Amino acid sequence: MTAIETSGLTKTYGDLVAVDDLNLSVEKGEVFGFLGPNGAGKSTTINMLLDLTRPSAGSATVLGYDAQTEADAISPRVGVLPEGFDIYPRLSGRRHVEFAIETKDADNDPDAIIERVGLSADDADRPAGDYSKGMCQRLATGMALVGDPDLLIMDEPSSGLDPHGIREMQDLVRAEAERGTTVFFSSHILQHVEAVCDRVGVLNDGELVAVDTIEGLREDIGGGATMELTLVEAAAGLRETAASIAGITDVVASDHALECTVTDPAAKADLVIALDDAGATIEDVRIDDVSLETLFTALTNGDESEAATETETASATASESGVAR
Numbered sequence: 001m002t003a004i005e006t007s008g009l010t011k012t013y014g015d016l017v018a019v020d021d022l023n024l025s026v027e028k029g030e031v032f033g034f035l036g037p038n039g040a041g042k043s044t045t046i047n048m049l050l051d052l053t054r055p056s057a058g059s060a061t062v063l064g065y066d067a068q069t070e071a072d073a074i075s076p077r078v079g080v081l082p083e084g085f086d087i088y089p090r091l092s093g094r095r096h097v098e099f100a101i102e103t104k105d106a107d108n109d110p111d112a113i114i115e116r117v118g119l120s121a122d123d124a125d126r127p128a129g130d131y132s133k134g135m136c137q138r139l140a141t142g143m144a145l146v147g148d149p150d151l152l153i154m155d156e157p158s159s160g161l162d163p164h165g166i167r168e169m170q171d172l173v174r175a176e177a178e179r180g181t182t183v184f185f186s187s188h189i190l191q192h193v194e195a196v197c198d199r200v201g202v203l204n205d206g207e208l209v210a211v212d213t214i215e216g217l218r219e220d221i222g223g224g225a226t227m228e229l230t231l232v233e234a235a236a237g238l239r240e241t242a243a244s245i246a247g248i249t250d251v252v253a254s255d256h257a258l259e260c261t262v263t264d265p266a267a268k269a270d271l272v273i274a275l276d277d278a279g280a281t282i283e284d285v286r287i288d289d290v291s292l293e294t295l296f297t298a299l300t301n302g303d304e305s306e307a308a309t310e311t312e313t314a315s316a317t318a319s320e321s322g323v324a325r
Protein backbone atom coordinates (compact mmCIF):
# COMPACT_ATOMS: atom_id res chain seq x y z
CA MET A 1 0.00 0.00 0.00
CA THR A 2 1.17 3.49 -0.69
CA ALA A 3 1.30 5.85 2.26
CA ILE A 4 0.86 8.92 0.10
CA GLU A 5 -0.41 9.09 -3.44
CA THR A 6 -1.18 12.30 -5.29
CA SER A 7 -2.76 12.53 -8.70
CA GLY A 8 -2.63 15.78 -10.62
CA LEU A 9 -2.57 17.63 -7.31
CA THR A 10 -2.63 21.35 -8.05
CA LYS A 11 -3.00 24.51 -5.98
CA THR A 12 -3.27 27.96 -7.46
CA TYR A 13 -3.49 31.28 -5.69
CA GLY A 14 -4.80 33.70 -8.32
CA ASP A 15 -2.26 33.53 -11.15
CA LEU A 16 0.32 31.81 -8.99
CA VAL A 17 0.62 28.05 -9.39
CA ALA A 18 1.99 26.95 -6.01
CA VAL A 19 1.74 23.21 -6.79
CA ASP A 20 1.44 22.13 -10.39
CA ASP A 21 -0.06 18.76 -11.39
CA LEU A 22 1.82 16.78 -8.75
CA ASN A 23 1.90 13.00 -9.21
CA LEU A 24 3.76 11.49 -6.30
CA SER A 25 3.80 8.07 -4.71
CA VAL A 26 5.38 7.34 -1.34
CA GLU A 27 5.54 3.71 -0.25
CA LYS A 28 4.58 2.52 3.19
CA GLY A 29 7.61 2.34 5.50
CA GLU A 30 9.67 4.63 3.30
CA VAL A 31 11.61 7.68 4.47
CA PHE A 32 10.89 10.14 1.71
CA GLY A 33 12.59 13.51 1.44
CA PHE A 34 10.58 16.27 -0.14
CA LEU A 35 13.01 18.88 -1.34
CA GLY A 36 12.90 22.21 -3.00
CA PRO A 37 14.01 25.80 -2.63
CA ASN A 38 12.00 28.40 -0.73
CA GLY A 39 8.58 28.86 -2.29
CA ALA A 40 8.76 25.59 -4.26
CA GLY A 41 5.40 24.42 -2.90
CA LYS A 42 6.44 21.93 -0.21
CA SER A 43 4.31 23.32 2.61
CA THR A 44 1.36 23.82 0.29
CA THR A 45 1.57 20.15 -0.69
CA ILE A 46 1.74 19.06 2.94
CA ASN A 47 -1.22 21.31 3.77
CA MET A 48 -3.25 19.62 1.02
CA LEU A 49 -2.31 16.17 2.35
CA LEU A 50 -3.53 17.24 5.78
CA ASP A 51 -6.66 18.94 4.43
CA LEU A 52 -5.51 22.29 5.76
CA THR A 53 -5.64 23.64 2.21
CA ARG A 54 -8.05 22.47 -0.46
CA PRO A 55 -6.55 21.62 -3.88
CA SER A 56 -7.60 23.61 -6.94
CA ALA A 57 -7.46 20.36 -8.93
CA GLY A 58 -6.41 16.75 -8.53
CA SER A 59 -6.57 14.50 -5.50
CA ALA A 60 -4.49 12.80 -2.85
CA THR A 61 -4.76 9.75 -0.66
CA VAL A 62 -3.00 9.38 2.67
CA LEU A 63 -2.76 5.90 4.21
CA GLY A 64 -5.34 4.80 1.66
CA TYR A 65 -7.89 7.48 2.58
CA ASP A 66 -8.93 10.41 0.46
CA ALA A 67 -7.17 13.45 1.91
CA GLN A 68 -10.22 15.68 1.53
CA THR A 69 -13.27 13.48 2.05
CA GLU A 70 -11.79 11.10 4.63
CA ALA A 71 -9.54 13.46 6.57
CA ASP A 72 -11.07 12.35 9.87
CA ALA A 73 -9.80 8.81 9.30
CA ILE A 74 -6.31 10.10 8.51
CA SER A 75 -5.60 12.51 11.34
CA PRO A 76 -5.48 9.98 14.23
CA ARG A 77 -2.85 7.96 12.34
CA VAL A 78 -0.61 10.84 11.31
CA GLY A 79 1.94 12.72 13.40
CA VAL A 80 2.75 16.18 12.13
CA LEU A 81 5.74 18.35 12.87
CA PRO A 82 4.53 21.60 11.34
CA GLU A 83 6.71 24.43 10.12
CA GLY A 84 6.57 27.24 12.66
CA PHE A 85 4.99 25.33 15.53
CA ASP A 86 2.95 27.56 17.88
CA ILE A 87 3.41 26.93 21.56
CA TYR A 88 1.24 27.94 24.48
CA PRO A 89 3.81 30.09 26.32
CA ARG A 90 2.46 29.55 29.82
CA LEU A 91 2.02 25.78 29.55
CA SER A 92 4.93 23.50 30.45
CA GLY A 93 6.48 21.23 27.85
CA ARG A 94 5.06 18.20 29.66
CA ARG A 95 1.58 19.72 29.58
CA HIS A 96 1.91 20.18 25.82
CA VAL A 97 2.70 16.49 25.43
CA GLU A 98 -0.10 15.50 27.82
CA PHE A 99 -2.47 17.69 25.83
CA ALA A 100 -1.46 15.94 22.59
CA ILE A 101 -2.00 12.56 24.28
CA GLU A 102 -5.47 13.58 25.46
CA THR A 103 -6.40 15.05 22.08
CA LYS A 104 -5.34 11.92 20.25
CA ASP A 105 -6.80 9.67 22.92
CA ALA A 106 -3.42 7.92 23.01
CA ASP A 107 -1.80 6.02 25.85
CA ASN A 108 1.81 7.18 25.56
CA ASP A 109 3.85 7.96 28.65
CA PRO A 110 4.59 11.73 28.43
CA ASP A 111 7.92 11.32 30.22
CA ALA A 112 9.07 8.66 27.75
CA ILE A 113 8.25 10.99 24.86
CA ILE A 114 10.00 13.91 26.53
CA GLU A 115 13.10 11.81 27.08
CA ARG A 116 12.98 10.49 23.52
CA VAL A 117 13.19 13.98 22.03
CA GLY A 118 16.06 14.98 24.30
CA LEU A 119 14.28 17.33 26.71
CA SER A 120 15.25 16.95 30.35
CA ALA A 121 12.64 16.38 33.05
CA ASP A 122 13.47 19.85 34.42
CA ASP A 123 12.95 21.45 31.04
CA ALA A 124 9.67 19.61 30.68
CA ASP A 125 8.44 21.40 33.82
CA ARG A 126 9.36 24.86 32.55
CA PRO A 127 6.88 27.04 30.62
CA ALA A 128 7.35 26.42 26.91
CA GLY A 129 7.43 30.19 26.42
CA ASP A 130 10.92 30.11 27.95
CA TYR A 131 12.19 27.47 25.51
CA SER A 132 14.85 28.09 22.89
CA LYS A 133 13.96 27.51 19.23
CA GLY A 134 15.61 24.10 19.26
CA MET A 135 13.79 23.10 22.44
CA CYS A 136 10.48 24.13 20.86
CA GLN A 137 11.35 21.99 17.86
CA ARG A 138 12.07 19.02 20.15
CA LEU A 139 8.77 19.56 21.92
CA ALA A 140 6.89 19.72 18.62
CA THR A 141 8.61 16.51 17.53
CA GLY A 142 7.52 14.82 20.74
CA MET A 143 3.94 15.91 20.15
CA ALA A 144 4.12 14.50 16.61
CA LEU A 145 5.19 11.12 18.01
CA VAL A 146 2.14 10.86 20.25
CA GLY A 147 -0.12 7.99 19.22
CA ASP A 148 2.72 6.10 17.47
CA PRO A 149 1.65 7.37 14.05
CA ASP A 150 1.76 5.28 10.87
CA LEU A 151 2.85 8.38 8.97
CA LEU A 152 5.09 11.12 10.26
CA ILE A 153 5.01 14.34 8.26
CA MET A 154 7.84 16.65 9.17
CA ASP A 155 8.12 20.13 7.71
CA GLU A 156 11.73 21.31 8.05
CA PRO A 157 12.39 19.09 11.09
CA SER A 158 15.94 20.31 11.64
CA SER A 159 14.88 23.94 11.89
CA GLY A 160 16.49 25.55 14.93
CA LEU A 161 18.43 22.44 15.97
CA ASP A 162 22.14 22.45 16.74
CA PRO A 163 24.36 19.78 15.11
CA HIS A 164 23.84 17.44 18.06
CA GLY A 165 20.08 17.93 17.83
CA ILE A 166 20.16 17.32 14.09
CA ARG A 167 21.91 13.98 14.64
CA GLU A 168 19.34 13.04 17.27
CA MET A 169 16.56 13.99 14.87
CA GLN A 170 18.09 11.77 12.20
CA ASP A 171 18.39 8.87 14.66
CA LEU A 172 14.77 9.37 15.63
CA VAL A 173 13.63 9.33 12.00
CA ARG A 174 15.58 6.10 11.40
CA ALA A 175 14.14 4.51 14.53
CA GLU A 176 10.63 5.45 13.45
CA ALA A 177 11.25 3.97 10.00
CA GLU A 178 12.49 0.75 11.59
CA ARG A 179 9.24 0.63 13.54
CA GLY A 180 7.47 0.69 10.17
CA THR A 181 6.46 4.35 10.18
CA THR A 182 6.44 6.16 6.86
CA VAL A 183 8.29 9.43 7.17
CA PHE A 184 7.62 12.30 4.78
CA PHE A 185 10.31 14.82 5.41
CA SER A 186 10.31 18.25 3.82
CA SER A 187 13.48 20.25 3.71
CA HIS A 188 15.68 22.48 1.62
CA ILE A 189 18.74 21.14 3.42
CA LEU A 190 20.19 18.39 1.25
CA GLN A 191 22.59 16.99 3.80
CA HIS A 192 19.85 16.27 6.30
CA VAL A 193 17.73 14.59 3.71
CA GLU A 194 20.61 12.54 2.36
CA ALA A 195 21.41 11.26 5.83
CA VAL A 196 18.03 9.65 6.39
CA CYS A 197 15.96 9.35 3.23
CA ASP A 198 15.46 6.28 1.06
CA ARG A 199 14.29 8.43 -1.83
CA VAL A 200 13.71 12.08 -2.57
CA GLY A 201 11.34 14.11 -4.64
CA VAL A 202 12.51 17.51 -5.78
CA LEU A 203 9.99 20.26 -6.26
CA ASN A 204 10.81 23.42 -8.16
CA ASP A 205 8.30 26.20 -8.86
CA GLY A 206 5.51 23.82 -7.91
CA GLU A 207 6.64 21.10 -10.31
CA LEU A 208 8.15 17.75 -9.40
CA VAL A 209 11.45 17.78 -11.30
CA ALA A 210 12.96 14.56 -9.97
CA VAL A 211 12.20 11.47 -7.94
CA ASP A 212 15.02 9.07 -7.18
CA THR A 213 17.69 8.10 -4.68
CA ILE A 214 20.39 10.71 -4.26
CA GLU A 215 22.81 8.28 -5.86
CA GLY A 216 20.38 7.89 -8.76
CA LEU A 217 20.09 11.63 -9.16
CA ARG A 218 23.85 11.98 -9.21
CA GLU A 219 23.99 9.44 -12.00
CA ASP A 220 21.15 11.05 -13.90
CA ILE A 221 22.71 14.47 -13.98
CA GLY A 222 25.84 12.77 -15.30
CA GLY A 223 28.06 14.28 -12.66
CA GLY A 224 29.76 11.08 -11.63
CA ALA A 225 32.49 11.15 -9.06
CA THR A 226 36.15 11.96 -9.24
CA MET A 227 38.54 9.31 -8.00
CA GLU A 228 42.13 10.22 -7.32
CA LEU A 229 44.64 7.46 -6.66
CA THR A 230 48.15 7.99 -5.39
CA LEU A 231 50.51 5.26 -6.59
CA VAL A 232 54.02 4.19 -5.67
CA GLU A 233 54.76 3.83 -9.39
CA ALA A 234 54.75 6.55 -12.04
CA ALA A 235 51.11 7.01 -13.00
CA ALA A 236 51.66 7.46 -16.75
CA GLY A 237 52.32 3.73 -17.25
CA LEU A 238 48.96 2.84 -15.69
CA ARG A 239 46.81 5.39 -17.50
CA GLU A 240 45.73 2.94 -20.19
CA THR A 241 44.78 0.31 -17.59
CA ALA A 242 42.52 2.81 -15.87
CA ALA A 243 41.03 4.14 -19.11
CA SER A 244 40.12 0.63 -20.26
CA ILE A 245 37.62 0.13 -17.43
CA ALA A 246 33.94 0.55 -18.23
CA GLY A 247 32.53 3.45 -16.22
CA ILE A 248 35.86 5.30 -16.03
CA THR A 249 36.34 8.32 -18.26
CA ASP A 250 38.80 11.19 -18.54
CA VAL A 251 41.88 9.66 -16.92
CA VAL A 252 44.62 12.16 -16.19
CA ALA A 253 48.04 10.90 -15.06
CA SER A 254 50.53 13.17 -13.33
CA ASP A 255 53.61 12.00 -11.44
CA HIS A 256 52.27 9.37 -9.05
CA ALA A 257 48.60 10.36 -9.27
CA LEU A 258 45.78 9.13 -11.48
CA GLU A 259 42.67 11.30 -11.57
CA CYS A 260 39.65 9.53 -13.05
CA THR A 261 36.05 10.52 -13.65
CA VAL A 262 33.78 7.68 -12.55
CA THR A 263 30.35 7.48 -14.20
CA ASP A 264 29.38 4.07 -12.82
CA PRO A 265 29.79 3.51 -9.05
CA ALA A 266 30.79 -0.14 -9.62
CA ALA A 267 33.81 1.04 -11.61
CA LYS A 268 35.52 2.27 -8.44
CA ALA A 269 36.21 -1.24 -7.19
CA ASP A 270 37.00 -2.44 -10.72
CA LEU A 271 39.63 0.27 -11.03
CA VAL A 272 41.36 -0.65 -7.78
CA ILE A 273 41.37 -4.35 -8.73
CA ALA A 274 42.68 -3.66 -12.24
CA LEU A 275 45.51 -1.50 -10.97
CA ASP A 276 46.40 -4.12 -8.39
CA ASP A 277 46.38 -6.81 -11.08
CA ALA A 278 48.67 -4.64 -13.17
CA GLY A 279 51.17 -4.68 -10.30
CA ALA A 280 50.53 -1.15 -9.05
CA THR A 281 50.77 -0.30 -5.36
CA ILE A 282 48.04 2.10 -4.32
CA GLU A 283 49.04 4.39 -1.47
CA ASP A 284 45.88 6.44 -1.16
CA VAL A 285 42.43 6.81 -2.72
CA ARG A 286 40.27 9.92 -2.61
CA ILE A 287 36.72 10.00 -3.94
CA ASP A 288 34.77 13.23 -4.43
CA ASP A 289 31.10 12.78 -5.22
CA VAL A 290 29.14 15.46 -6.99
CA SER A 291 28.51 17.98 -4.27
CA LEU A 292 25.02 18.26 -2.94
CA GLU A 293 25.06 21.95 -3.86
CA THR A 294 25.80 21.07 -7.46
CA LEU A 295 23.04 18.50 -7.47
CA PHE A 296 20.48 20.83 -5.99
CA THR A 297 21.46 23.60 -8.38
CA ALA A 298 21.25 21.33 -11.39
CA LEU A 299 17.76 20.22 -10.42
CA THR A 300 16.30 23.55 -9.46
CA ASN A 301 18.15 25.86 -11.89
CA GLY A 302 19.28 27.79 -8.88
CA ASP A 303 22.31 29.83 -8.20
CA GLU A 304 25.00 27.55 -6.86
CA SER A 305 26.56 30.23 -4.71
CA GLU A 306 23.14 30.83 -3.20
CA ALA A 307 22.74 27.14 -2.49
CA ALA A 308 26.19 26.99 -0.97
CA THR A 309 25.43 29.77 1.45
CA GLU A 310 22.74 27.71 3.08
CA THR A 311 24.05 26.64 6.45
CA GLU A 312 23.42 23.16 5.30
CA THR A 313 22.32 21.90 1.95
CA ALA A 314 19.56 20.05 0.21
CA SER A 315 19.13 16.73 -1.53
CA ALA A 316 16.73 14.49 -3.37
CA THR A 317 15.72 10.91 -4.11
CA ALA A 318 13.05 8.69 -5.58
CA SER A 319 11.89 5.92 -7.74
CA GLU A 320 11.30 4.79 -11.22
CA SER A 321 10.78 8.18 -12.78
CA GLY A 322 14.31 9.51 -12.28
CA VAL A 323 15.14 13.05 -13.27
CA ALA A 324 12.54 14.70 -15.40
CA ARG A 325 14.08 16.94 -18.01
Ligand SMILES: Nc1ncnc2c1ncn2[C@@H]1O[C@H](COP(=O)(O)OP(=O)(O)OP(=O)(O)O)[C@@H](O)[C@H]1O
Nearest residue numbers: 013016018036037038039040041042043044045188
Ligand atom coordinates in the same frame (compact mmCIF):
# COMPACT_ATOMS: atom_id res chain seq x y z
N1 LIG B 1 -2.13 31.43 1.33
C1 LIG B 1 -1.38 31.76 0.28
N2 LIG B 1 -1.75 32.78 -0.53
C2 LIG B 1 -1.02 33.13 -1.60
N3 LIG B 1 0.14 32.51 -1.97
C3 LIG B 1 0.54 31.49 -1.20
C4 LIG B 1 -0.17 31.06 -0.04
N4 LIG B 1 0.49 30.01 0.50
C5 LIG B 1 1.57 29.81 -0.25
N5 LIG B 1 1.61 30.69 -1.29
C6 LIG B 1 2.63 30.76 -2.33
O1 LIG B 1 2.79 29.47 -2.85
C7 LIG B 1 4.16 29.24 -3.19
C8 LIG B 1 4.63 27.98 -2.49
O2 LIG B 1 4.74 28.26 -1.10
P1 LIG B 1 5.12 27.14 -0.03
O3 LIG B 1 4.99 27.76 1.32
O4 LIG B 1 4.33 25.93 -0.32
O5 LIG B 1 6.64 26.87 -0.39
P2 LIG B 1 7.73 26.00 0.38
O6 LIG B 1 8.36 25.13 -0.63
O7 LIG B 1 7.13 25.37 1.57
O8 LIG B 1 8.75 27.12 0.81
P3 LIG B 1 9.71 27.27 2.12
O9 LIG B 1 10.86 26.33 1.91
O10 LIG B 1 10.14 28.70 2.04
O11 LIG B 1 8.89 26.97 3.33
C9 LIG B 1 4.91 30.50 -2.81
O12 LIG B 1 5.06 31.30 -3.95
C10 LIG B 1 3.99 31.15 -1.80
O13 LIG B 1 4.16 32.56 -1.83
